[in-house]
Amino acid sequence: MKQVIPFPWDVSPAEATRLQEKLRERVVVAGGPAPEDLRLVAGLDVSFCRRRGLLFGAVVILRLPDLIVVEEGAAVLPPTFPYVPGLLAFREGPVLLSALRKIASVPDLLVCDGQGIAHPRGVGIASHLGVLLGTPAIGVAKSRLVGDYEMPPPAKGAASPLFLNGKVVGSVVRTRAGVKPVFVSPGHLVGVDAATRLVLSLCTRFRLPEPVRAAHNLSRRLFQRYASE
């Protein structure tokens, strides 16, 4: 896919936290690809099989503006790091990078299942991967990790700012009328407003943006395939 900056994944939770504090300095929260310049968007997600003790990473490349799937990549790895709120990238990052290496496409944007800068140290998994790949990235989470907000109106497209330490770090977006909103935050090389608009443009008929849905479906398929053999 593209050159990836080497990163020490095999560390302790304490060291992981220190690494995030260094990584945050490299996160750029501004700009963002203009919708008309977007050609390929990558959706990333991970499933976990407890019985087998395996993580299934999936990346699906969709072409814009039709959102057609043009390539898929997947990888399977045993977890080497526990799930710790705030350190998700250390658990899911390796298997996602492994899946990304199997793809030939060079996406213009990464849409990750999780937070971007709406994170205790400003480096959620979307920011982490965005920096390592030097690619614009956005985090789309199904629930809140940090920050304060007011519930947005029920209409599709409604959004309210997500505040952390007096700063707007993301937005709570209603991607479907009357449905629980998602938490959008910039990962890298994109601003809050651009991230919000881009995510809405990727949501057609479901709560989650198409790229993430496609990746989730792929990782689940792999999960099922392994769980039953």
Added chain:
DNA sequence: GCGACAG
């Protein structure tokens, strides 16, 4: 000590 806590 208590509550919160992406996936």
Added chain:
DNA sequence: ATCTTGTCGC
């Protein structure tokens, strides 16, 4: 995230 069955509704 996963563990789990059916059920209500478009």
